[in-house]
Structures are given as structure tokens and as C-alpha cells.
Amino acid sequence: MSLHEATTPAFRANARAALDNANLQAALRGSRGNFITKRARAREDLPEFDALRDRARDIKDHVLAHLDLYLEAYEAQVIASGGHVHWAETAEEARAIVLDLCRQAGAKAVNKGKTMISEECGINDFLAENGIAPVETDLGEYIIQLRGEVPSHIIAPAVHVTVPEIEAAFRKAHTHLDPDRDLSDLAALQAEARGVLREKYFQAEVGITGANMLIAETGHSVIVTNEGNGDLTQSLPRMHIVMASLEKIVPTLEDAATILRILGRSATGQEMSVYTTFSRGPRRPGDPDGPEEYHVVLLDNGRSNMLATPFQDMLRCIRCGACMNHCPVYQAVGGHAYGWVYPGPMGAVLTPSLIGVEQGGQLPNASSFCGRCEEVCPVRIPLPGMMRSWREREFEKRLTPAAMRRGLGLWAFAARRPRLYRIAARLGAGLLSRLGSKTGRIASLPFARGWTGERDLPAPQRGGTFMDRWKAARR
Amino acid sequence: MSGPHVALFVTCLVDMFRPSVAFATVKLLEDAGCRVEVPPVQTCCGQPAWNSGDRENAKAIARQVIAAFEGYAHVVVPSGSCAATIARDYERMFEADDPWAARARALGARTHEITAFLTDVLGVTEVGQKAPVSVTYHDSCSGLRSLGIREQPRRLLASVAGLELREMAENDVCCGFGGTFCVKYPDISNVMAGDKTRNIAATGADMVLAGDLGCLMNMAGKASREGRAFRARHVVEVLAGDLATPPIGEAG
């Protein structure tokens, strides 16, 4: 699956296929609720949690209002510590920068810690096309790389894969191991991946990681992981490349602490993830390990165009995944149905911003606006409101499907004329009431298959509309 | 009567599909001493237009509702979703310097969902009804998350003699209705509805109650297609003692 061919316009078909995929459904059902319970417990255990969310929101808003200044301050610190900063306006530019750096390092293999920005830029396919082997080291990313897939979740990339599927992928890929080996338990699977990847850590010339934060005060890039793969990825090769988008900046170390206090709790319910690593520059003179070169690729790719628009608040996102963990639509269809890099509610808002509403417009429509995402968002992004704003843009650009526009137009015409509306309601209620007079419900309606395909339509009560009955009774 | 002057916003679904919900709402309000009027200039709150990105029609309908309802002390709605549209969204539809924004804000401040109005505004603690039934309560999303309605219906239900409340798993998870969502994405909506009816059935309760007819029609329609045994009613029917009216999706 190539990353750049967004299948977002086919969301409906993707969703149907996902619902019919028994393995996917088993995987989704298996994980459902885990994240929710753990986050809820972590929140209960920290009375200041919601106040910290407010503070985190304020920090990010402050950064976005002064982003140019913080980027310059950050860049100066990276340079002062012996690192390099490369600015990329587009994914193409970022790819070219990374390839150039890899070639400078004489890289044949590149190890990768988990980075969604690299997914956004399609680094893996690009490096492979250019003769450099990318090796994903996050266990979940490794699994999906073997399966030729992309992540279906921003923090649990292989959440859609069942254990038997993992075993099959390992048997297919790890042909150097005994074909009769026992992989019947989870521990054996994890141990095998650990063994295979341990070798690879020592072979790559370049390590690419993402960044959860970039700290303007110090020039640190920060990664947060549980496995430790990001640390081996950046500490063993001779070059460390950080791929990060502009909005990852936070001003100070204290501000980073505020974000850390809500990040792990919102993501996995952990007070702290196992490894939080602050990296600054290359290895120091006399250091026996660590990279000799440190490069940061700062990616814009449409983000600066989101400033001062109704979608600016989306740039507060800290990529915890809580919105998708709590989203009933995501939980029903999984992340791949969304058809581009970012799934779930955050993806439904971000995707149209980055690839255009013409391509990504399905996503903000595929929401019941239940509001659970906004309720749990650690930086209080008004996700449903922003999805609604996208629908408005679509409507203005006349991208809303014609049938929908016609139906809406007809309904609104009546709704703006109460007397006409009364008559229409009376006729409609009478007709539907007669259709369902025997059972009280209607099993099939030709013009409402969307409703009656899988559920009955309760018929209107007999005796007319409320407005008619009220008028008759009271006057 | 000298109690508060209340305008009932019926909602389009209640008007057309289940007038008994509006009659039960009127009864609860009158029992609590309110003078209830039903302004004739009302159709729908405009939420379908607003949530579909059709701001112009949404604003036109909002202006119509604001003009028709601003003369009353309170506006009461038997739906958390429609109440939230009036109370929260109307103001957002207009530019800040548009005079309608201030009128929308003023109306929003006086607009309430029925169970919240009874408990929070009128201080009702008892409805004086008897109903020997076991029920489970679905928290409809807009009411829960936009208006913070959660305890109010439960407090009132607790005052119904003989009624047993059995909470379901995931009672705060969307049932898959979501307004136009259920017909725009019927496949996904159906899965969500199926999860909901399974959770309801697992409680063994006689009926599911909720404060929004849209969600109720979705849950009842799914349950009847699946042949589930539980019934579905709007919470006000139970609170007003109307168990004689056939449940949602059943013939009398």
C-alpha cells in the first residue's frame, strides 16, 4: 500500500470492507475498552488532570501565536549544540532532505523509531526506491512493515492485527529461523522480534525518529516510548535524523513537563511512559556512544496555512490517540478505512487541512458528532466543531453530494415556512402511520433504505401531529 | 396559574412521530406549576442544516425560532439534542457583531431540556408516579456532553415508585443515530446501534429510556429488527405516568 495514494474519497467502501473483515473486527473488539478504562483511571488518580489540560491548551495556543519566534529560538539552540536544522515546506522537500542526509552518511539501512511525520512524507517507500532499506523498530510498526501495511492507529500502529496474523508474518519473514519453532504464545512472538531487531540495530548507518516535542529553550527533541526502540534507533547509528512538524514546539522544560503529565495518561493511562528522552546535538567529545551527527527536519506541509483559520486549534494536537480510542466510528471500522495517515477524529480534521477537502471531505462527514473525542482531548480541541466547519466549507464549495443538497434544500424550504411545514408534516405522518398501522413500525421504505436496510422505522402515532392535536384540543 | 411562563419547543420528530412525548412534557410542566404555551411558529431547530454545513438555512431557521420564542420566561425541549442546538449553537451561527448573536445568547440562556428544567430550575424531586418496571437509561450524546445532563433524569426516575434502574455497559456511548449520520453512513450506524441494543439487552431490563426521540427510534428500530424483547420509551412518558401509550415502534 503506497502512502501517497490517499483512499479517503473511498471511505464508504473502505468502511464496508472493514466491517466485513472478520480478523479486523476481532482485533478491534479485542482491544476495545482497554485504553478507555486505563485513561479513566489515570484521570481519577490525578485531581489536577483537567487543570493540566487547560494549561497544556494555553501553552500550545501561546506557541501557535508566536510560532515564528519559537522556531527561531529553537533553531538557534540546535545549532549551538552542534546540530543542524533543515526546513521543508512539503513532503517532497522533506524526502529529498532525508535522502540526501542518508547518502552523506553512506547509508544502506536506516532504522526508524515511530514517526507519523515520516508516514506523512512516505519516507519508507522513497528510501526503498533509492536503494536504502528502511527498518521499522517499533514492534507494531515492524509487524505492519512485514505485512506491507501502514499504521492504523497513531500510537498502536498494529492494533488491527490479530496474534495469528503476527505469527504468520513472522514465519514468512524470518526464514533464517527454525520453521518448526514454537510461536504459540505472545512472549515467544515478542522475543523473536526482539532478537531479529537487536541485530538490525547495529547494522544501520542512520536512525530516524520523530519527536513528541521540540523545546525552544534548550533545542531538545523529545521522544516518548515504552519499548526503548527509539533510543536504540538514535543512539547506535552514526547519524540521528529527527523528523518533526512545526507545531511540536514547546517553550520551556517546565512546559514539556505539563505536556508529559497529560500525554501518557491520555494515551495509555500511564503516568509516565517508560522512556522519555531529551536529545540535544550529536555525541559529546569523549562519549562512547550516541550519533556523530544530529539533524532535525522541520516539516510544514500545510500547517502554516492552518494558522488564523478555524482549524488552527488542531495544531495543539499532541498525538495521544485518545480521540480515536474513544470514537465509536473508529472503533467500528479501524484506522485504515480513513484512507490516509491520520485516522479517527483528529485525522478527520487534520486530513482535509493537509490534503484538501476535495480529497479528505468524507472524513469529517463520517461522524455522529457524539462529542466523546472532544471530551477526552487533553488539549481540548473542539474536534466535532471543526468537522462541522469542514462540512461548511464543502457546502460552500458545492462538494456536498447532490442528492443530499437537494434533500436538505427541500426540507429547509419547508422548515422556513411553518404553515407549509404543518401540511407536509401532517401528510407525512399520516402516510407513515398508515404504512405501519399493523405493527407500529415500517420494515422497508423505498426512499429511506439508509434507515430501513438494517432497522425498522417506528411509525408515527395515530391521531395526527402534535401541533394539529394541540390546536384542536386547546382552542 | 401563576407559575413560570414556559414555551414548549416540540421538536420535529416528536411533532410528527410521537406526540405523546410532548403531551407528557406538558403534563410534567403543568404539574410543576408552569403555564405552558406552544408557539405555533415552530418547525425544527435547524440542526440538520447546521450539522450539514448549510449555515444560511440554519441561520434562517434560528432567526425564526428566536423571534417566536423570545417572549417567554423559559423554553423547554423534550430533547437534549435540540435543546443544545438552541442553547449552544444558535449563538455560534452568527457573527459576534450581528444583533442576532445577542438575541441567540439570551434565548439560549433560557432554553432547557425537560429533565434538567424540572430538576435544576424548578427543583422538582418527586414526580409522584408508580411504574413496576425495570429500565435502563441511554445518555444521548448532545444532552450529556453539550448540556451536562446525566444525573437529572436518573434523579427523577429514582422518585418513581417500583421502578428499577439497571445501568448498561457503555451507557454514554453513541447509539449510532447522529441525525443525518444514520442515513449517510448506515453501515457504521448499524454497527453502533447493534452494540447498543446488545448492551441494553444484557441488562435484562424491560425497557430502554432516553431523552431524545431520534436515538430512541434508532434503538427501537434496531431492536425490533433483531427481535429483541425490550421496549423503548422517552423518559418523560414514564415520569408522567404514561405507560398506556404503546412503546416506540409498536402498535396500539
Next chain:
Amino acid sequence: MSARARILDRIRAAAAPGDRQATVAAWMAAPGGGPLPHQATSHGAQRLTQFMQKLDAAAATVGRVSALAELPKALAHELRKRKLPARIRFGDDPVFAGLDWGTIGTSRGPGRIEEPATLSRAEFGLAETGTLVLASGPDNPVTLTFLGETHFVLLREADLCGGFEDFWTAWRERGLDPRTLNMVTGPSRSADVGQVLQLGAHGPVALHVFLLS
């Protein structure tokens, strides 16, 4: 015009008017200002207890050592208990260099591909979350933190902080500038296989802390 200039120009074009330089300077000059969680404010014996409880919650183990000279004996005991070979690898930290390691075979240097046990010294600990803070460098090579099957860490009780707030202050005062500052909260883990949490994903399977009074 460079990509850098174009990006910065777009950001500036979207910015609200006002003395933004001064706002940024003021923010940077007074770091902090967020809510202070109660759990980050422990003191004295309570801080120690909290730290040990949080280590336990993070699936790490902890033992106390009354004097530095006791460390080899305590380590030997832990290695035996865990059925690990009597070998340890650590860096050039002078704290370790001066000790008599007795029967334990020692080696110096960064992490290697197979290493049953490694030892590092943490600069600080955070009672708030049971977190160890390590500074990379010749004394404590960063790879020792990730390449040992079992990672042992020495922490002086005096270096234990309540939480992030006093930690950052202490960190700045110590004036270190390592390539990496590693916060470690328990042993490595992953839930990527079947969404079931397992320890020892890439890094250590076990983490043991020696708290030095």
C-alpha cells in the same frame, strides 16, 4: 527565497499584532506557571515511600544500600537471585571505579549486543512518577540503559526530587549538558502483540534500583 523564509513569512502573516517578542521573552523568563500536582510535592520519608511505591507500580524493583561500599555485595545478591552470571558492565563513573567488586566480573564501556546485566548511575529520581533521570556520557553510556537484559541503576537518596518542578531547577543547577537526558520509568514494554502488555520489548526485561542512603 528559502523554505525557511517562506515558512516563517507565512507564520508572520497569520500572526496577530502586538509586541510578540516581549510576550515570548516574558514567558521564557518565568518558566512554569502550570498547576502543581499534589503528587509532585512530597518531602522527606514520604517522598522516599512514594518513589518506591511508584517504582513498584512501574514494574521496577528497588533495594536500599546504606553505603556505597555495600553496592557490590547488594549487586552480587541480586545477580544470584535472578540467576544471572556474576558479570556487570558499566561506564567510567568514578562512583563505580573506586569500588571493590569482589567476585563479580566487570567490564567497562557502552552497551553491546548481548549483555545480561548493566549498571548505571542516575543523576536524579522523581518521586512523582517513580522516574529515574540518567545523563549520557562516558560515565554512564546511554546504550547501557537499553542493551542490558537487566538494568541496575544506582540513585542517591539525596538526588530524589518531588516532581518535575524541583527536578528541572536541580537539573539546571547541576549544569550538565549530555547528548541525552533519559527519563526511565520501569522496564521496557509493549502491547503491540495482541494488545497485551509484555515486559522487555527492546530494552531491559527488568529494572532494579539501588537507593543509596
